[in-house]
Amino acid sequence: MSVPVLVVGAGAAGARVAIELSEQGVEPLVVGKRDHGDAHTTWAAGGINASLGSLDPDDDWTIHAADTLDEGHYINDPEAVEVTTKHMPDRIRELEEWGMPFDRTEDGRINQRYFGAQSFRRTCFVGDRTGEAMLDTLVAKAQSLEIPYRDNVLVTRLLSDGERVHGAAGYHMESGEFVCFVADHVVLAAGGYSALYHRHSSRDDENNGDGPALALQAGASLLDVEFVQFHPTGMVGDRYGEEWDGRLVTEAVRGEGGRLFNADGERFMERYSPDQMELDARDVVARAIAQEVREGRGTENGGVYLDISHRDDEYVRERLPRMYERFAALGVDITEAPMEVAPTAHYSMGGVDIDFHTGETGVEGLHAVGETVAGVHGANRLGGNSLAETVAVGKLVGDHVATQVGDEGPSLPDSVRALAEREFRALADLEASDGDVTPRALLEALGDCLWDHAGILRDEASLREGLAELDEIRERTADLRVDGDRTGRAFEFAVDLSFSLTLAEALLLSALEREESRGAHYRTDFPETDPDWRRNVLVGADDTGLSLWTRGVGDPSEAVQRALDAGYELDYHHLE
Template sequence: MTATDVRSADGGETPDYEAVSVPVLVVGAGAAGARTAIALREQGVEPLVVGKRDHGDAHTVWAAGGINAALGSLDPEDDWAIHAADTLNEGHHLNDPEAVELVTKNMPERVRELDDWGADFDRTDDGKINQRYFGAQSFRRTVFNGDRTGEAVLEALVSKARELEIPYRENVMITRLLSDGGRVYGAAGYDMADGDFVQFTAEHVVLAAGGFSGVYSRHSSRDDENTGDGPALAFEAGADLMDVEFVQFHPTGMVQLDAYEEDWSGELVTEAVRGEGGRLFNAEGERFMERYSPDQMELDARDVVARAIAQEVREGRGTENGGVFLDISHREREFIEDRLPKMYERFQSLGIDMAEEPVEVAPTAHYTMGGVDVDVHTGETSVDRLHVVGETMAGVHGANRLGGNSLAETVAVGEVVGTHIGERMADEETTDLPNGVRALAEREFRALSDLETADGDTTPRELWAALREVMWEHAGILRDEETLQAGIDRIAEIRDRTGDLRVDGDRTSREFEFAVDLSFMLTMAETTLRAAKYRTESRGAHFREDHPDTDDDWRVNVLASRGDTGYDLFTRGVGAPSEAVREALDEGHELDYHHLE
């Protein structure tokens, strides 16, 4: 890695900036970015990882419930092909079958590797890695560390990265990729601590910057995460987006109560609560999932449970706060404290004893199945040398994600992509940087300087709130054409209002960060609304009240590209699974919920 200070080429109109040259730039420091970087280092390539937050502080830590791998610790009949079949069924067969098989085949090795690196997964009495039920899984397949699995996974990955001395720069925000539409050459951004501009040049760029569930007013991420940075950066650079209409609404987010001193609305109540036997009741005391899914009950697919809750609330059987009750008090206190320690402690701190009483929950935007269109074996996009991993990419999850597969995707695909890039670079010669790349970066720095001094009447926070409300109202759990079109129109109005933006702070301020994020959020909000309007059927997490049935003709992926006159939407057929997975599908494996009773 080399770094130099650069003065602007025109003698002062462009601010000075730091120029950094690296073999591979990894944008995003969660599990996907970390595992990719580890694979690169093991191939003899020294990447630079950049993240918006402190090292080890990434959205991965919020994945509480577990990570999937067909180990067969408790159910020896489970195997990778059944895991793949469950993933395809949950994804309503819009998944890329090759992507699914890559993940499910690799996960047993990845989980054992993480355990060796310090993830410290829970054990059975005979010393095997323990596994629990998760929604829509045929067997106990979800590996866990209590209800802090994501935190344990990231800690293990960060520890391994430090052991390998992988360079990392924290508190750096990437605002634009340096691309001519055919190839990427690096990225432009700024140091959020001191405000200095930075130009990164790289032979390859990996985006591992998360998804875009944060464009909704109720969401399970921290308020400044998953705002669409990754997919929007790739889209602006010339890559295609795919399946962005599929947004997973987790059934159990926290409902804000007057007793809470801070805003907990939408914060995740892990699926592990239901995986360990938690039951859902409406305000009338009915265990309502008996009506919607008598066989799988609370552990049916997330889209099924989320729609059931929404229907209960709509029909007047919800709580005063617009939710339902989740009750695990029939379990022993010691069991809850052992298997769900973080959930137990959180609600205890809020004056609610999960061992004695239910908690109030409602659906929350949780995960985005869609993202950047990639070749899963390489992570490559249509833009040469631009790779994507983790929630930023599409393909693995189809129309709905199987719980426990998000962490699995990050480490399985991250390892494969990092290895591929390393092997490719061994056969490549270092290329000269085209003259226009520096000009692209300097143009971005001038735009950021102008944004910093914007003095209109509208603040970024005001537009954030308006955009999020539009998405919740117009692209939520239940959709129709009229509502979606109205949402598109309102997003256009918000985009117009950015011309009157006011940023109350310099480049180190939160206001400036929000102003930058606003551009990403607008891109992903509009693309989601347009794709949801385009798909005239109901499938998985996408439910159209005006087209309530699943249509075999729509078993296609919807892709979005940046056209000359705006968004171009088109479809592509879905591949077929391998013979082994077809056999598993034909065998019809299914969770028997009543094992938990």
């Protein structure tokens, strides 16, 4: 298939890029590996940030940027932060114009709630199903523009000579047919890699590293891979069942006044953060829960309790409808009883190193956006910023790519065509694998490896053990069993395994390289934040394997620096 622009990934970021391309007169093709409208965006429940000032008129984009840099422990890309925060009010109004049904204040303005570590109420929301409502809105807009889309397509390799991308190779997951996309421009919007961990808030077939791995393989660099956010409140406990283990209990529960208690009935955040309590930064709350469990004050299932039963019953049902319905189906009435929760791998701050005004990766024709990239979030993501980044940067990337599309149409050089043919032969060989080890078993082993050795608490010895375990898992891939079915889950997981192993190695090596504690990266052997480590760790790949280097971080603009110097901070007790 020959197209001017191929967008890989059909969540909010990919959809917003495609909409902008279409409105600029370029017809892209969007491919996704699930049914149309079924993307990980729908799992982002709590809200999307923008400094509208609906409830707190003193808020503005510079304070939003300051909160983001503070939460990111000052290794964010300042330009990325400012581009996102400055554009978000317009993007929210745009979504409103396109029909997104935001919750409203009594006087009709878009309502906003508290989220952890934010100085003001700036998180816009649709109950606790904000991501779903947002993706529905974007898909409806894309359909009104008649943007072409192919679902159930898994891209397995970008067709790149290391300097320029010419398209992508993959297969249709239902028919099994191989597909070759010839394109002058490819935009990667394929998510992150948090699902590499055995406890995570994603579906098992999402966020397994395919976007960053495809970019790395094509010649781009990765950034900040060591930073994986562990959300404090994932579901845990025998009563919920294996299907729900690790699934997110939205931060909106705490934003609406939810309280954390240990097994002894103590509201333990008073020990760790007496001012911000449950609404401190996610890394702070996650480590507090881990410490409570480690010191024997956790539940039998290794968790704690999240309780919102002190709020009015109708208020809870109105503001948290999805959480209320989910737990009711599992036999828990959250208006009367607490939820059992524990930290879960939730979001990858690392990803492809890009220019945030253009999405360019350093490989000509290759762009990236959304959770596939790094830069906005630094060492820890501010809740509500993930959805914000997708539309703020997605529009800019779409606008830039539209200016780069020429009139001649794409072509496929013979050398790159040969690369596509080699990829299809490799996929056919993978399909024929008849060993004794299932891809799912190796993915589970990898998940345990990362949880044990690169989780909330890390040290050099454990990270090196993780790399040794990773080598053993790689050796076992020589004995894969795929059952000869290209349309089956075993084949899909075998493809995922290649991506996941690459990202796991990059993560472990980057975590070993950063000899300090900062944000979501906590080294027990280097427990302090080192000012000399205000640098980013980058990862590249060549024929000899992965290589690492570091780069200094830029400074914010004068306007944002003034907001930082002002020291704005959430007054948690507004909720009491």
